[in-house]
Amino acid sequence: xxxxxxxxxxxxxxxxxxxxxxxxxxxxxxxxxxxxxxxxxxxxxxxxxxxxxxxxxxxxxxxxxxxxxxxxxxxxxxxxxxxxxxxxxxxxxxxxxxxxxxxxxxxxxxxxxxxxxxxxxxxxxxxxxxxxxxxxxxxxxxxxxxxxxxxxxxxxxxxxxxxxxxxxxxxxxxxxxxxxxxxxxxxxxxxxxxxxxxxxxxxxxxxxxxxxxxxxxxxxxxxxxxxxxxxxxxxxxxxxxxxxxxxxxxxxxxxxxxxxxxxxxxxxxxxxxxxxxxxxxxxxxxxxxxxxxxxxxxxxxxxxxxxxxxxxxxxxxxxxxxxxxxxxxxxxxxxxxxxxxxxxxxxxxxxxxxxxxxxxxxxxxxxxxxxxxxxxxxxxxxxxxxxxxxxxxxxxxxxxxxxxxxxxxxxxxxxxxxxxxxxxxxxxxxxxxxxxxxxxxxxxxxxxxxxxxxxxxxxxxxxxxxxxxxxxxxxxxxxxxxxxxxxxxxxxxxxxxxxxxxxxxxxxxxxxxxxxxxxxxxxxxxxxxxxxxxxxxxxxxxxxxxxxxxxxxxxxxx
Numbered sequence: 001x002x003x004x005x006x007x008x009x010x011x012x013x014x015x016x017x018x019x020x021x022x023x024x025x026x027x028x029x030x031x032x033x034x035x036x037x038x039x040x041x042x043x044x045x046x047x048x049x050x051x052x053x054x055x056x057x058x059x060x061x062x063x064x065x066x067x068x069x070x071x072x073x074x075x076x077x078x079x080x081x082x083x084x085x086x087x088x089x090x091x092x093x094x095x096x097x098x099x100x101x102x103x104x105x106x107x108x109x110x111x112x113x114x115x116x117x118x119x120x121x122x123x124x125x126x127x128x129x130x131x132x133x134x135x136x137x138x139x140x141x142x143x144x145x146x147x148x149x150x151x152x153x154x155x156x157x158x159x160x161x162x163x164x165x166x167x168x169x170x171x172x173x174x175x176x177x178x179x180x181x182x183x184x185x186x187x188x189x190x191x192x193x194x195x196x197x198x199x200x201x202x203x204x205x206x207x208x209x210x211x212x213x214x215x216x217x218x219x220x221x222x223x224x225x226x227x228x229x230x231x232x233x234x235x236x237x238x239x240x241x242x243x244x245x246x247x248x249x250x251x252x253x254x255x256x257x258x259x260x261x262x263x264x265x266x267x268x269x270x271x272x273x274x275x276x277x278x279x280x281x282x283x284x285x286x287x288x289x290x291x292x293x294x295x296x297x298x299x300x301x302x303x304x305x306x307x308x309x310x311x312x313x314x315x316x317x318x319x320x321x322x323x324x325x326x327x328x329x330x331x332x333x334x335x336x337x338x339x340x341x342x343x344x345x346x347x348x349x350x351x352x353x354x355x356x357x358x359x360x361x362x363x364x365x366x367x368x369x370x371x372x373x374x375x376x377x378x379x380x381x382x383x384x385x386x387x388x389x390x391x392x393x394x395x396x397x398x399x400x401x402x403x404x405x406x407x408x409x410x411x412x413x414x415x416x417x418x419x420x421x422x423x424x425x426x427x428x429x430x431x432x433x434x435x436x437x438x439x440x441x442x443x444x445x446x447x448x449x450x451x452x453x454x455x456x457x458x459x460x461x462x463x464x465x466x467x468x469x470x471x472x473x474x475x476x477x478x479x480x481x482x483x484x485x486x487x488x489x490x491x492x493x494x495x496x497x498x499x500x501x502x503x504x505x506x507x508x509x510x511x512x513x514x515x516x517x518x519x520x521x522x523x524x525x526x527x528x529x530x531x532x533x534x535x536x537x538x539x540x541x542x543x544x545x546x547x548x549x550x551x552x553x554x555x556x557x558x
Contacts, residue, residue, distance in 0.1 A: 027053070028052065028053060029050050029051065029052060029053060029079060029082060030050070030051045030052075030053055031048065031049070031050050031075060031078075031079075032048070032049040032050075033048050033075070034046055034048075034097070035047045035048070035049055036098075037091060037115070037116050037119050037120075038115065038119065039094075039111065039112050039115040039116070040111065040115055041094075041108070041111065041112070041115075043094045043095075043098075043102050043108075043112075044098065045091050045092060045093070045094055045098070045112060045116060046091070046092045046096065046097040046098055047089055047090060047091040047092070047116075048074060048075050048078050048089070048090040048091075049078065049087065049088070049089050050075060050078035050079050050081070050082045050087070050088040050089075051082055051087050051088075051125060052082050052083075056125075058124065058125055058126055058127040058128075059085065059086055059087050059125065059126070059127055060086050060087070060126070060127055060129045060130065060131060060154075060323075060327040060328070061086060061087045061088075061089055061120050061121075061126050061129070061130045061131070062081035062084070062086040062087070062088055062089070062130075062131050062132070062133065062323060063089045063091060063113075063116065063117065063120065063130055063131070063132045064077040064078065064081070064088070064089065064090045064091070064132070064133065064134050064138065065090075065091050065092075065093070065109070065113055065116070065132065065134070065138055065141045065142075066090060066091070066092060066093070066096075066134065066137070066138050066141075067092070067093040067096060067105065067137045067138075067141075067186070067187070068096075068137070068186055069092060069096050069097055074090050075090065077090050077134075078090045080316075080320075084320050084323075084324070085328070086131075086323075086327075087125055087126060089120060091113075091116050093105075093108075093109070093112070093141075094108055094112055096187075100187070100188075103187065105137075105164075105183070105187070105221060106140065106144070106164045106238045107238065109140070109141045109144035109145060109238070110144045110145060110147045110148060110238075111148075113141060113144065113145040114145060114148055114150050117130050117145070117150040117152055117153050118150060118152070120152070121150070121152035128152055129152060129154050129327055130150070130152045130153050130154065131153075131154055131155045131156070131157070131323045131326065131327050132145070132153070132155075132156045132157065133156070133157035133158075133159065133319040133320075133322075133323065134157070134158075134159060134295070135158075135159035135160040135161070135291075135294070135295030136159075136160050136161070136162055136262060136291065136295070137162055138159075139158035139159050139160055139161025139162065139262070139266065139295075140158070140161050140162040140163065140164065140238075140239075140265075142156035142157070142158045142161070143156075143158055143161060143163075143239055143240060143269055144238060144239065146240055146244070146248045146250075147239070147240050147241075147244050148244075149247070149248060149249075149250060153250060154250060154251075154326055154327060155250055155251050155252065155253075155322070155323065155326040155327065156250065156252055156253075157252070157253045157254075157255070157319045157322055157323065158252070158254055158266070158269065159254075159255045159256070159266075159294060159295035159315060159319065160255070160256050160257070160260050160262045160263070160266055160291050160294045160295050161254070161256075161262060161265060161266045161269060162262045162265050163239060163262075163264075163265030163266075163268055163269065164235050164238045164239070165228065165231050165232075165234070165235025165236070165238075166231060166235070166264070166265050166268060166476075167261070167262055167263075167264045167265035167268075168182075168261075168262065168265070169182070169225050170225075170229070171264065171467055171468070171494075172466070172467060172468030172469060172472065172476065172492070172494055173229060173230070173231065173468065173469040173471075173472040173476055173479075174446050174467050174468060174469050174515065174520055174521060174523075175208065175225075175226065175229070175520065175521040175530075175531065176519070176520050176521075177198055177211070177518075177519055177520065179221075179222050179225050179226065180193075180211055180212055180215070180219055180222045181193060183219055183221035183222060184212075184215065184219060184222075187221065188219070190215075190217075193215055197211070197214050197215065198211075198518035198519060199518050200214055201214060201518065202393065202395075202517070202518035202522075203393055204535075205393070205534055205535025205536075205538075206534055206535075207531060207532050207533060207534050208226070208521045208522070208530070208531045208532075208533075209222075209223065209226050209531040209532060226531045229479070229529065229530065229531065230472075230476070230477050230478060230479060231472075231476040231477050232477060239269070240272070240273075242272075242275075242276045243276075245272050245273050245275070245276035245277055246276045246277050247277075248273060248277060248280070249277070249279070249280075249281070250281070251281040251282070251283075251326055252273070252280075252281065252282040252283070253282075253283045253284075253285070253318075253319070253322045253336075254266055254267075254269065254270050254282065254283070254284045254285070255284075255285045255286070255294050255295065255315050255318065255319075256285075256286050256289075256294050256497075257286060257287060257288065257289025257290055257291070257293055257294035257298075257302075258286065258287070258288050258289065258345070258464070258496065258497065258498050258499070259288070259289065259290045259291075259302055259303060259404070260289060260290055260291045260294050261290075261291050262291060263286075263496050263497060264494055264495070264496055267284075267286075267431075267497055268494075270282060270284050270356075271356070274339075274355065282339065283336050283339055283341070284339060284340050284341065285315075285318070285335065285336070285341045285342075286341070286342050286343070286497060286499070287307075287311045287313070287342065287343035287350075288302055288305065288307045288308070288311050288343060288345050289302060289307075289311075289315070290302050290303070293315070294315055295315050295316065295319075296314070296315060296316050297314040297315070297316065297317075298311065298312060298313070298314075298315070300312065302404070303401075303402060303403055303404040304402070304403040304404055304405060305345075305403075305404040305405055305461075307345075308343065308345065308346070308347065308348040308349075309348055310343065310348050310349065310350055311343045311345075313335065318333055318335070321333040322336075335350065337350075337352040338352035338353055338354050339353070339354055339355060340352065340353045340354070340355060340356055340358070340359060342359065342429065342497075342499045343499065344427050344429070344499045344500065344501055345499060345500040345501065346500055346501035346503070347427070347501050351429075351499075356430065359429040359430060359499075359555070359557065360429050360430060360555040360556060360557055361556075361557055361558060362426075362555075362556050362557070362558050363553050363554065363555055363556065364508075364553070364554040364556055365551060365552070365553050365554075366417075366419060366508070366510075366551060366552050366554070367548060367549065367550065367551045368384075368417045368436075368510065368512065368546065368548060368550040368551065368552070369382065369417075369548040370382060370384065370548065371384070371415070371416060371417055371418065372417060372418060372419070373417045373418060373419040373508060373510060373552075377549065377551075378548045378549070381547065381548065381549070382547075382548045383439075383545040383546055383547045383548060384415050384545075384546045384548075385543070385544065385545055385546075386413070386414070386415055386512075386514070386543075386544040386546065387541050387542070387543055387544075388413065388514045388516060388541060388542040388544070389538075389541040389542075390516060390522065390524055390535065390538035390541070390542065391535060391538050391541075395412075395516070395517050395518070396412050396413050396414075396513070396514070396515075396516035396517060397412050397413070397414060397448050397513040397514060397515055397516060397517055401462065403462075404461060404462045405459050405460065405461050405462075406459065406460055406462075407458065407459055407460070408460070409452065409460050409509065409511070411511060411513075412513065413513065414448075414511050414512055414513030414514075415511075415512045415513070415546060416509060416510070416511055416512075417509070417510040417511075417512065418454070418507055418508075418509050419507045419508045419509075420507065421456075421505050421506065421507050422502060422503075422504060422505065422506055422507070423504065424504055424558070425501060425502060425503050425504045426501075426502055426556050426557060426558045427499060427500065427501050427502065427556060427557045428463065428498055428499065428500055428502060428554055428555065428556055429498075429499045429555055429556065429557050430497055430498070430499075430555035431464075431493070431494075431495045431496060431497050431498070431555070432451060432464070432466075432495055432552055432553060432554045432555070433491075433492065433493040433495065433552070433553050434449065434466075434491070434492055434550070434551055434552035434553060435489060435490065435491045435492070435550065435551060436449075436489075436490040436491075436492070436512075436546065436550045437487060437488070437489055437490070437546075437547040437549050437550050438470075438487070438488055438490060438544055438545060438546055438547065438550075439485060439486065439487045439488070439544070439545040439547070440482060440484065440485075440488075440525070440542060440543065440544050440545075441484050441485060441540070441542065441543045442482070442484060442524075442525030442526070442527075442542055443471070443481040443482055443483075443484060443525055443526065443527035444469065444470055444471045444481055444482055444523055444525050444526075444527060444530070445469075445470050445482075445514055445523055445525055445542060445544070446467065446468070446469050446470070446514065446515040446520070446521070446522075446523040447466075447467070447468055447469075447470055447490065447492075447512075447513075447514065447515075448465060448466070448467045448511075448512070448513045448514070448515060449465065449466040449467075449492065449495075449510060449511075449512055449552070450462070450464075450465040450466075450510070450511040450513075451463045451464050451465065451498075451508065451509070451510060451552075451554075452508070452509040452510075452511065453500070453502055453506050453507070453508060453509070454506060454507040454508070454509050455503065455505075455506050456503065456504075456505035456506060460509070461500070463498050463500060464495055464496040464497075464498045465495070465496070466492050466494070466495040467515065467520070468492055468494070469523060469530075470482055470488070470490050473490045473491055473492055474489075474491065481527050487545075487547060502556075508554070510552060512546060514542065514544070524537040524538045524539075525537075525542055526539075
């Protein structure tokens with residue numbers, strides 16, 4: 001295999017020298033397209049290399065590694081780097097633009113990117129240093145390559161980085177339709193799925209794993225992911241282990257947003273890096289952004305909410321400012337005053353702290369008791385009863401909303417708990433946690449806990465939400481079914497980070513509910529693999545007693 005690798009390396013180098021791949025020149029750039037970069041596996045990766053036309057001085061390389069192929073527009077990322085004084089490189093995951101049979105999402109980035117960096121660092125136009133940036137899957141790919149950091153890799157800027165199996169294609173072990181849609185649209189490049197498809201699945205009550213049959217084919221990526229419902233070694237092998245985190249000593253900048261779908265993965269990387277490497281040179285920036293805004297220029301409005309003026313920071317510019325800081329010795333970006341940098345919504349202010357532990361000076365604890373959020377543990381045991389009839393195909397707990405602020409709250413068969421109005425303003429900073437105590441007549445359920453601010457003007461502000469499978473609440477690596485008709489403890493902690501000023505006179509609202517809608521898997525509670533359950537497994541309605549010793553804890557700054 002090594003012999004083959006070096007032969008392929010030689011042939012690719014000769015190909016570059018002879019110009020056999022596509023080379024385009026205009027007044028500004030020299031663009032090499034369809035360059036094949038060899039890997040030790042024998043599978044070459046397709047790349048675009050862009051250099052400014054003037055000058056022959058070796059430069060740092062900025063690598064943008066992607067699993068998406070959008071056509072000629074992909075050269076934009078490489079041109080952008082060239083404009084900033086780098087050699088810009090876009091490299092595609094194996095199988096993209098080559099042979100799709102080689103494609104295996106998340107599985108080969110560690111070794112493939114190491115080989116790509118090795119090849120890049122040895123080219124005459126590279127000064128021996130490489131930096132990486134980019135979001136979502138591209139953010140994940142940077143963490144994958146830190147499992148074995150190449151000496152030429154000097155920094156990464158993972159933006160809105162996905163953590164496979166942790167936040168996508170499932171969150172807290174609850175699978176999302178994303179598993180089918182993502183691969184269907186972006187990898188297999190099939191005609192867009194009809195908008196009615198998830199509703200057809202919902203109405204028919206067929207198994208979640210059969211959803212691809214409604215699209216007329218078997219989606220191998222979707223099926224493979226469903227075969228790993230635990231956060232098992234398959235998923236864990238894709239990201240750094242504790243020992244590997246401890247060895248990551250290159251500087252890192254992470255960016256994400258309060259309404260970024262990948263936030264819990266992005267922040268988990270940050271937490272684990274600092275947990276296992278006490279000297280981690282790792283900065284974190286978070287604000288009122290969605291998945292796009294946290295890696296590009298944010299919109300002035302996110303889901304209808306007008307962001308504070310100071311939050312209008314171009315995250316793409318920030319990424320390059322960081323690359324300039326590390327690769328060119330320019331000043332550190334001004335916003336990075338400390339390791340944790342967060343924008344408090346409603347204050348028009350950024351705050352900075354040395355660690356996540358330092359962003360709060362108090363914790364609000366509330367018990368879920370008879371429709372109220374109470375500060376003191378109830379002296380008398382009680383419970384709220386909820387009944388969910390899965391045979392009834394009425395949509396329930398569809399929290400998806402295009403707006404953050406709305407004038408009424410549809411509880412959708414859930415249970416609402418409300419605090420007293422607050423006498424003083426304070427800010428929520430961080431992720432709320434809790435422990436639910438419940439007795440059910442089945443073996444499992446998928447739970448949603450949504451947190452809102454009820455403002456003095458009567459409008460509701462959606463803050464954040466937890467969704468998770470009860471049987472994985474104690475250990476996301478191993479399913480532990482609930483015992484029917486026995487009181488069970490269901491702790492939760494993996495919720496999204498939020499920072500917002502809560503005004504005087506506002507109340508906090510918790511909406512507790514069970515998933516039953518077309519956009520996430522339905523857990524019928526039979527104890528079978530959830531992706532194999534059908535409406536036939538629904539049988540009698542789910543009956544829940546939510547005990548009033550259930551509580552939540554909210555980190556705040558007063």
